[in-house]
Amino acid sequence: QVQLVASGGGVVQPGRSLRLSCVASGFTFSNYGMHWVRQAPGKGLEWVAVIWFDGNGKYYADSVKGRFTISRDNSKNTLDLQMNSLTAEDTAVYYCAREDYDSSGYLYGLDVWGQGTTVTVSS
Amino acid sequence: EIVLTQSPGTLSLSPGERATLPCRASQSVSSNYLAWYQQKPGQAPRLLIYGASSRAPGIPDRFSGSGSGTDFSLTISRLEPEDFAVYYCQHYGSSPYSFGQGTKLEFK
Numbered sequence: 001q002v003q004l005v006a007s008g009g010g011v012v013q014p015g016r017s018l019r020l021s022c023v024a025s026g027f028t029f030s031n032y033g034m035h036w037v038r039q040a041p042g043k044g045l046e047w048v049a050v051i052w053f054d055g056n057g058k059y060y061a062d063s064v065k066g067r068f069t070i071s072r073d074n075s076k077n078t079l080d081l082q083m084n085s086l087t088a089e090d091t092a093v094y095y096c097a098r099e100d101y102d103s104s105g106y107l108y109g110l111d112v113w114g115q116g117t118t119v120t121v122s123s
Numbered sequence: 124e125i126v127l128t129q130s131p132g133t134l135s136l137s138p139g140e141r142a143t144l145p146c147r148a149s150q151s152v153s154s155n156y157l158a159w160y161q162q163k164p165g166q167a168p169r170l171l172i173y174g175a176s177s178r179a180p181g182i183p184d185r186f187s188g189s190g191s192g193t194d195f196s197l198t199i200s201r202l203e204p205e206d207f208a209v210y211y212c213q214h215y216g217s218s219p220y221s222f223g224q225g226t227k228l229e230f231k
Contacts, residue, residue, distance in 0.1 A: 035220065037168075045160075045168060045211050047220040059218035095167055099215070107216050109158035111179060113167035 002026035002112050006096050009117035014087055022079040022096030022114055030054075030074035033099040035110060036081050038092035038119075046092070049081065050099070063089075086121045093118050125150055125214045127223035135231040142199040144226045146212035151192045156216035159188055159197045162225075163208045171210075172197060202228075 008020040020036070036048040049060045049070040058070050069082040079096050093116040100108035126149040136142055146157070155175040160168035170179045172188035175195055185200040199206055207230055212223040 037222075044209075044225045045162075045213075045222040047213075047222060050218060050220065061219055100173075106154070106174070107156060108177075108179070109156075109170050109173040109213065109215050110160075110168075111170045111173075113169075116167055 004096050004098065004112055004114035006094065006114040006117040009094065009119045011120045011122060012086055013123050014121055016086055017082070017084045018086060018119060020081040020083065020094055020096075020117055020119070022081075024077045024079065024098070027098070027112075029072075029077040032101075034070075034072060034079045035097045035099060036070060036079075037095045037097055037110070037113075038090075039095070039116075040089075040092045043092075048094070051079070083119070086119075088121050091119060091121050124219055125152065125221055127212050127214060127221055129210075129212060129223035129226045131226065132224065133227045133229060135229050136202055137231045138202050138204055140202050142197075142202055142206075142228060144197040144199075144210050144228070146190075146195045146197070146223050148193040148195070148214065152195075152214055154216060155191055156214060157188075157190070157195050158213045158215055159186075160211045160213065161206075161208050162211065168211065199228075 003025045006022045035050045051070045067085045071080045095116045096114040097110040098112040100111040128147045157175045159172040162168045176188045187198045209225045209227045211225045
């Protein structure tokens with residue numbers, strides 16, 4: 001079945017780095033734009049980054065621009081998020097999600113989500 | 124950047140009642156790229172509505188979306204016990220893909 005499985009979360013000290021991964025299965029990964037969305041404890045959803053289906057377009061939220069890098073390997077069906085210079089404000093559950101579309105290119109929103117991986121930034 | 128405002132933050136209703144959740148955008152949403160998600164505690168969000176008014180596959184027909192431009196809403200015609208959750212609207216299709224702050228639907 002269509003599935004996204006995120007991993008790589010953990011406890012990290014402020015200023016350090018962490019790399020999250022998301023493995024896709026059950027669909028043609030290379031056909032879809034992919035996103036990272038995070039949720040701080042007790043807070044709402046915050047969009048983090050998007051990468052186009054071919055990796056040629058990458059966009060970031062202002063809160064992570066210059067610190068986080070989104071990437072993908074279509075040969076391995078994997079999506080990554082490299083997070084550098086982490087601060088306590090980056091503590092959150094991080095979700096990967098697929099952006100669906102139709103044959104005309106009309107976008108359908110984020111229709112498949114991973115289970116989330118927890119990142120805690122603390123000394 | 125489009126800022127989405129969801130108010131009220133909490134809506135208290137009873138099963139069987141009708142719920143209307145508004146979402147206002149700071150500027151016009153192009154192509155009606157406005158989605159609604161439901162999130163229950165400990166779970167990932169679930170896509171309910173895309174394109175402002177189209178139901179995602181498998182979503183019950185008691186859920187409906189409406190609106191265009193800057194004013195959108197999600198309506199649940201008759202609340203079921205499993206509908207009590209947090210609902211988010213999202214602008215998508217162009218960066219930044221902003222979310223509203225969410226409306227919590229709670230038992231009255």
